[in-house]
Amino acid sequence: MNMEVEQVMCAAERISLIEECNAFIAAQPVRSARTARVGVALPIDKDELNAAIMGSGIAGFDASMSKRSKRIVKNTYMYADLAALLKYPAASQKEQRYNEFMRLMTLAGWFAFSQPYNRYQAESQKVTMDNIALSIIHGAVGAAVGQGQAALKVLSTVADSTMEALKNEPEALALFEKNSKKAEGGNFCMTSALQDAEGGITMAVAAVQYFAKAQQTKVLFVEWAPTSVEVYNGAATMEMDEEDYLIAEPLIVKALTALREKALSIEFGPKA
Template sequence: MTELNKDVMSAVERFSLIAQTNDFIAAQPVLRSRSASVGSSLPIDKDELNAAIMGSGIAGFDASMSKRSKRIVKNTYMYADLVALLKYPASNQKEQRYNEFMRLMKLAGWFAFSQPYNRYTATSQKLTMDNVVLSVLHTAVGAAVGQGQAALKVLSSVADATMDALKNEPQALTLFENNSKKAEGGNFCMSAASQDDEGGITLAIAAVQYLASAQPTKVLFVEWATSAVEIYNAGATMYMDEEDYAMVEPLIVKALTEQREKALSYEFGQSV
């Protein structure tokens, strides 16, 4: 995997770049999110369950994680995802969008290793998007640097359990479908997170973009013909110490508060 943190950036530099990004967000026209009408009747996210929909992302959390750690994952992910989509909304900007997402996760305090953005190679004539994203995430976990096998197994298990739970959560699945589909295809992410005994957070992320001539009713849990869809993907593993996030947290929370309709998060799954 490619190390994204070769150059050590000072806290002051990170703060300045996040502030500049917030100015960019504030200058964008305020559009009503497609998820707002769905989200208006959903329960408030209290970081009490082990899975969540975050924009076009599906997140799973191990039982080891505190509410504070889950909120850090959600806030940094939603911030990076929101800005990347605002800067690079077009279908032909998929690689720039992913690189911007990873740049912002680094600014938020994550130490990240990332796979290159590649075209997905299918091995059969049929596929399902849920299996594609799980395959990408498992590959990212398997390539993780500096993590013990027990920790890597936890991340893989969290991802599998989260996808299984989503099948039985119609509100969460509807929100995900609304956020991930676009006219010419769609894009989405899946992540799995755990926390070590010292409070450090490990996060694995798989990003998928698909281009299709005909948009089916559902994205996940349905068969796609490989000849009718073009898929691109990338994966990453990340580590964070909370102290690396603390300085920029006020700026990130402020931006998300002002963009609440676009940064909707909805919990599902089991209590932790």
């Protein structure tokens, strides 16, 4: 894996770059969103469960994680994802959007080891997007540095159990499908996170974008023929100490508050 090279910067520079991003976000026309309902009113986000849908993102949390750590993952992910999408909305800008997402995660306080954005090569005649995401995240975990094998196994296990649980959560799945599908295909991200004894957070990320000749009614848990869909992916593992986030937190929370209707999140699964 290649280490992101522009990660070590002073606090003032990080704040300046986040403020620059926030100014860009504030300048974008945001249409008034309708009240978010997926079958019934979405539950209040309490950071108590072990998985969540964050827009087009699927997040899995190990039982080791505190509410505070889950909130950090959600806030930084949603901020980077929304801002990158606003800046690079076109389907042709998939690589720029992923790189901007990674840049903003770094500014938020994550220390990232990232694989290049590339085209996914299917190894079978039938694929499912859920299995593609899991294979990407397993690959990212396998290439991770600085973590023991036990921790790496936890990240893979969390990803597997989160995707399996999502099958039985119609409200969460409906929100994901609504946010991940586009006319020409779709994009989504999957994350798996854990917390160590000192409070440090480790997260594996798989970003997927696909272009389909014919859009299916579902994204996950259905078979796609590799000849009918082009899939691109990026992957990374990230580490964070909470102190690195504190500098950026007020600015990120401020931006998310303004975009809260676009940053919908729903928890699912049993309590961690």
